[in-house]
Amino acid sequence: MANLLTPDICVIGAGSAGLSVAAAAAAFGVEVVLIEKGLMGGDCLNYGCVPSKALLAAARAAHTQEAASRFGVHGDKPKVDFAEANDHVRKVIAAIEPHDSQERFEGLGVTVLRETARFTRPDEVLAGAVSIKARRFVIATGSSAFVPPIPGLEDVPYLTNETLFQLRDRPEHLAIIGGGPIGLEMAQAHRRLGSKVTVFEAQKALGKDDPELATLVLDTLRAEGIDILEETAVEKVGRSGAGLAISAKDADGKPVTVEASHLLVATGRAPNVDGLGLEEAGVDHDRKGIAVDKGLRTSNRRVYAIGDVAGGLQFTHVAGYQAGLAIRSILFRLPVSMTSDIVPWVTYTSPELGHVGLSEAEARSRYGDKVKVLTADYAGNDRAQAEGLTKGRLKLIAGPRGRLLGADIAGAQAGEVINLLSLALSKKMTMKDLAGFIAPYPTLGELVRRAAISYYAEAPKNAWLRKAIGFLRLFG
Numbered sequence: 268m269a270n271l272l273t274p275d276i277c278v279i280g281a282g283s284a285g286l287s288v289a290a291a292a293a294a295f296g297v298e299v300v301l302i303e304k305g306l307m308g309g310d311c312l313n314y315g316c317v318p319s320k321a322l323l324a325a326a327r328a329a330h331t332q333e334a335a336s337r338f339g340v341h342g343d344k345p346k347v348d349f350a351e352a353n354d355h356v357r358k359v360i361a362a363i364e365p366h367d368s369q370e371r372f373e374g375l376g377v378t379v380l381r382e383t384a385r386f387t388r389p390d391e392v393l394a395g396a397v398s399i400k401a402r403r404f405v406i407a408t409g410s411s412a413f414v415p416p417i418p419g420l421e422d423v424p425y426l427t428n429e430t431l432f433q434l435r436d437r438p439e440h441l442a443i444i445g446g447g448p449i450g451l452e453m454a455q456a457h458r459r460l461g462s463k464v465t466v467f468e469a470q471k472a473l474g475k476d477d478p479e480l481a482t483l484v485l486d487t488l489r490a491e492g493i494d495i496l497e498e499t500a501v502e503k504v505g506r507s508g509a510g511l512a513i514s515a516k517d518a519d520g521k522p523v524t525v526e527a528s529h530l531l532v533a534t535g536r537a538p539n540v541d542g543l544g545l546e547e548a549g550v551d552h553d554r555k556g557i558a559v560d561k562g563l564r565t566s567n568r569r570v571y572a573i574g575d576v577a578g579g580l581q582f583t584h585v586a587g588y589q590a591g592l593a594i595r596s597i598l599f600r601l602p603v604s605m606t607s608d609i610v611p612w613v614t615y616t617s618p619e620l621g622h623v624g625l626s627e628a629e630a631r632s633r634y635g636d637k638v639k640v641l642t643a644d645y646a647g648n649d650r651a652q653a654e655g656l657t658k659g660r661l662k663l664i665a666g667p668r669g670r671l672l673g674a675d676i677a678g679a680q681a682g683e684v685i686n687l688l689s690l691a692l693s694k695k696m697t698m699k700d701l702a703g704f705i706a707p708y709p710t711l712g713e714l715v716r717r718a719a720i721s722y723y724a725e726a727p728k729n730a731w732l733r734k735a736i737g738f739l740r741l742f743g
Contacts, residue, residue: 272400277392280576283309283586284587291590293372302392310429314428319449322460329459349461350436384543385547387544388547389548389549401569406543407572407576408538408543411429412429413536426529441457441462442525443531446467454466455616465525466496476622484616540557551565556579562604571597573592574589579605580610609689613682619676623689624664640662641663643717645660645661648714661715661718676688698719
């Protein structure tokens with residue numbers, strides 16, 4: 268007979284979402300059981316955000332040295348030791364691991380069970396030899412790499428984000444299926460570390476981002492030597508000598524065949540719902556994930572689902588945001604509502620690509636001709652000129668009465684600049700607010716102020732105000 272635990276909250280999954288709920292609940296003295304069948308820290312720490320950004324940092328170091336001649340700094344071409352680059356990835360993970368460790372959470376008072384969890388009833392979960400009956404359950408099992416049913420794929424060795432960072436030898440030629448953020452980040456990282464790279468994308472690469480700014484990023488990647496085949500669908504994969512042959516068709520139906528040494532599948536994510544006993548729990552779900560309402564509750568009112576397993580936007584910061592909402596609902600019984608419009612995202616290529624709020628198309632669909640699109644180019648920014656980072660553009664989407672509806676940016680440190688705009692959007696700021704703040708000189712943050720000031724370019728009718736705005740545009 269299983270041992271019985273009766274905590275206030277039972278969390279299934281020790282990734283970003285689950286750990287955030289467990290830590291917050293424990294801080295309020297609430298009894299929590301946390302169940303994890305795999306690695307503490309989940310995908311983000313072990314296979315996703317952390318290792319990918321560490322590898323990108325190594326690649327950026329190699330590229331910076333190689334491109335130093337434009338600043339008058341000359342030297343030999345960098346010699347890349349791929350194994351040592353992988354060591355850097357391992358060291359970064361190891362440095363962060365203690366924060367997500369079982370020992371830390373047990374020190375916070377959380378009961379951690381390293382077992383597979385399965386609902387046996389709507390109000391009970393079985394984890395190994397332990398049965399848990401909790402007041403509330405939080406499913407935070409995340410997602411895994413989606414592997415499409417491409418003929419021949421099951422017969423050849425291929426990589427996903429869960430195996431890519433185990434490579435000790437540099438791929439001679441890395442083929443990537445998928446032209447989204449993960450595929451293109453890893454394409455640039457491996458190209459800068461010395462691999463030949465080919466990317467297959469069945470539709471448009473970076474298709475969820477502003478088309479103009481996405482093109483700016485794609486042009487840069489192609490200029491670095493990455494072959495990006497858009498509107499080219501892979502039809503089959505097979506062996507070819509010691510490597511692989513990837514067969515595809517382009518938009519005109521013309522066959523395309525590429526031979527590569529390694530293959531990375533980066534075609535999206537699938538929610539981790541198998542084996543959870545969701546039917547026994549009365550929790551509705553489909554291939555997109557567990558169905559939740561705006562308060563992140565499932566069809567079983569005892570059970571919440573947060574993070575990737577709930578579908579929608581699959582980002583670590585969304586998992587953290589949803590964890591906060593779940594805690595407010597469970598502990599304080601406050602009404603909460605998930606708001607996707609304020610969620611930012613960043614693609615960490617060079618240049619970076621950032622977004623928050625409504626896109627231009629979405630804004631025009633809602634507000635019509637009341638929308639103004641304001642831009643500022645990196646080439647007009649003194650800091651960008653000083654650092655030779657002039658490829659880039661910022662777009663602000665302004666709606667009625669100048670309210671910020673959304674923003675897109677392609678360029679250096681786009682992820683840092685989008686932080687300011689994410690705050691401005693969440694606080695419902697206007698172009699007046701963004702034109703009025705003081706940005707240190709010289710910084711890339713001045714791009715925001717310059718774009719916001721342009722909102723008033725056509726507005727003033729008296730000469731004094733026109734001159735004042737002209738002065739701000741000239742010297743601001």
